[in-house]
Amino acid sequence: MAKDEKAKAKAQQVKGKVKKEAGRLVGDDSAAAKGRATEAKGHARQAKEKVKDTFKR
Secondary structure (H helix, E strand, C coil), rough: HHHHHHHHHHHHHHHHHCCCCCCCHHHCHHHHHHHHHHHHHHHHHHHHHHHHHHHCC
Protein backbone atom coordinates (compact mmCIF):
# COMPACT_ATOMS: atom_id res chain seq x y z
CA MET A 1 0.00 0.00 0.00
CA ALA A 2 2.67 2.49 0.98
CA LYS A 3 4.78 1.78 -2.10
CA ASP A 4 1.74 2.37 -4.28
CA GLU A 5 1.11 5.72 -2.60
CA LYS A 6 4.77 6.69 -2.89
CA ALA A 7 4.68 5.89 -6.60
CA LYS A 8 1.58 8.03 -7.04
CA ALA A 9 3.28 10.89 -5.21
CA LYS A 10 6.36 10.64 -7.42
CA ALA A 11 4.18 10.49 -10.54
CA GLN A 12 2.34 13.62 -9.42
CA GLN A 13 5.68 15.40 -8.90
CA VAL A 14 6.86 14.46 -12.39
CA LYS A 15 3.54 15.47 -13.93
CA GLY A 16 3.76 18.85 -12.21
CA LYS A 17 7.35 19.37 -13.30
CA VAL A 18 6.45 18.62 -16.91
CA LYS A 19 3.49 21.03 -16.80
CA LYS A 20 5.63 23.70 -15.16
CA GLU A 21 8.40 23.45 -17.74
CA ALA A 22 5.99 23.28 -20.67
CA GLY A 23 4.21 26.40 -19.44
CA ARG A 24 7.52 28.15 -18.92
CA LEU A 25 8.75 27.24 -22.41
CA VAL A 26 5.66 28.57 -24.18
CA GLY A 27 5.37 31.59 -21.90
CA ASP A 28 2.09 30.53 -20.30
CA ASP A 29 2.36 31.71 -16.70
CA SER A 30 -0.96 30.11 -15.76
CA ALA A 31 0.13 26.66 -16.92
CA ALA A 32 3.48 27.07 -15.18
CA ALA A 33 1.70 27.99 -11.94
CA LYS A 34 -0.61 24.99 -12.21
CA GLY A 35 2.43 22.80 -12.76
CA ARG A 36 4.12 24.21 -9.66
CA ALA A 37 0.95 23.54 -7.66
CA THR A 38 0.73 19.95 -8.90
CA GLU A 39 4.40 19.40 -8.12
CA ALA A 40 3.92 20.82 -4.62
CA LYS A 41 0.98 18.46 -4.03
CA GLY A 42 3.24 15.57 -4.99
CA HIS A 43 5.90 16.72 -2.55
CA ALA A 44 3.31 17.05 0.23
CA ARG A 45 1.94 13.61 -0.54
CA GLN A 46 5.43 12.13 -0.41
CA ALA A 47 6.13 13.84 2.91
CA LYS A 48 2.90 12.39 4.31
CA GLU A 49 3.99 8.91 3.29
CA LYS A 50 7.39 9.37 4.91
CA VAL A 51 5.73 10.43 8.17
CA LYS A 52 3.43 7.41 8.03
CA ASP A 53 6.47 5.14 7.49
CA THR A 54 8.24 6.71 10.46
CA PHE A 55 5.37 5.93 12.81
CA LYS A 56 4.88 2.39 11.49
CA ARG A 57 8.32 1.32 12.72
